[in-house]
Each structure stands twice: as structure tokens, then as C-alpha cells.
Amino acid sequence: MSELILIAASGLAREVLAMVRSSGQYDVVGLLDDDKEMAGVSVDGAPVLGTIDDAAKYTHAFILVCIGSGRARESVVERLTALGLTEARYATAIDPSVLCPEGCRVGRGSILLRNVTLTASVTLGSHVVAMPSVTFTHDDDVADFATFAAGVSLGGGVRIGRAAYLGMNASVRERTSVGAYATVGMGAAVLSNVPDGQTWVGVPAHEIDGESFRIGGMS
Secondary structure (H helix, E strand, O other): OEEEEEEOOOHHHHHHHHHHHHHOOEEEEEEEOOOHHHOOOEEOOEEEEEOHHHHHHOOOEEEEEOOOOHHHHHHHHHHHHHOOOOHHHEOOEEOOOOOOOOOOEEOOOOEEOOOOEEOOOOEEOOOOEEOOOOEEOOOOEEOOOOEEOOOOEEOOOOEEOOOOEEOOOOEEOOOOEEOOOOEEOOOOEEOOOEOOOOEEEOOOOEEEOHHHHHHOOOO
16 A cells, blocks of 8 residues: 655545545555644644655655645645655545546546546546535546535536636536636636636626635635
8 A cells, every 4th residue: 555645734634534544545654734833743643744845755655735725735736846756756536436437537636535526528637626526527627726615516618727716516607717726606606707816706606806705704
């Protein structure tokens, strides 16, 4: 069984830990986190072994970045790349309930939790996170570091940009797109293209100021 190091003592890390333990995919050696107060702490039985920069020491273990924000995952991967870690060092964690039909592709570093659905010719980039019960329909194309909260549904032929975030139970109409670093609020219904960096909420979804969105507690 391959060894695995989880980056960040987060809720997502706990979910991944539970998933890989039950499936036997990996042997989790421990976690790395920059919070000094976490040093030596055990998270669901897995020890926090040090800081993120210590990842370079564990040359025989795969790495998985368990941070909910796509921007933050991207930043950590850039940091680890500067330390000499290549893409080959990253694990891919897929719950056994997830079927990946022929013609679908999932990039390294990605995390797909329980009951995620890929139908046909779906492409997910590297370091994508999909929480439980996300649906990717035929010909969806998702860029690196995108994040999907539980229950998100994409119609066919949807394009999702780099490090975009889609909130719980959001839906995206077929043949539309969500731009890079854009945010879609929980329960939103996206019927037209969301430009890069914008924040859209509501039914039908429309743009709002991103700062107002964060203050409102929906991020």
C-alpha cells in the first residue's frame, strides 16, 4: 500500500482520511500544517508531522493537498514545486462509489468524494476537489484547482475555469462556462457565462460584489 501525506489539518483532510482508510487506497502517514499550534496534534488518529515545507522530506510518500480553496491549493502546489516536488508526487483520491467511465479523465492531485458522477467524456484537471454527490455530465471540461461543494450539477458541455468555486447545490446550464477564479454561490442557477473573477448568486444567477458575498457568509 502506498504511503500518503495530507497537506492541511482541515475538514477536507478528515474526509479524505476517512475515505482512504475505509477503501484501503493509501496508508496515511500523517498531515502537514503551517499552524504551529497543530504540531504534534493527532487528527482522527493521524499525527501532524510538521509544516508544509517538510513535504520534501517524505520522498517515498505521495502528497495530497486538502485545502478547500482552489486559490490556496494552487499557492501550496506552487510552493511545493519550488521545493522540487513534481506532479508525479501527487496522489489522486477517488471514493470507491465513483465510477470513471472510459473516455473520462481525472488529473493528479484531485479528490472525488462519495457519489460523484461522471457520465461520458468528462475531463477534470489536476487538484480538482468535488464534494459528495457532484454531477459532471457529458463533455464537461474542468480546469485545474476548481472546487465543487456538495450537490453541484453541471449540464453537458460546461466549461469551468481554473480555481473556480461552485457552492453547495449550485447548477450550471449546458454549454455555458464559469470563468477562472470565479465564484458561484450555493443554490445558484447559472444560465449564462460567468466571466473570470466574478461572483454570481441567485436564481437565475447574477453578478454581485465579491466582498459583499464574503461578508454575507456564503463563501
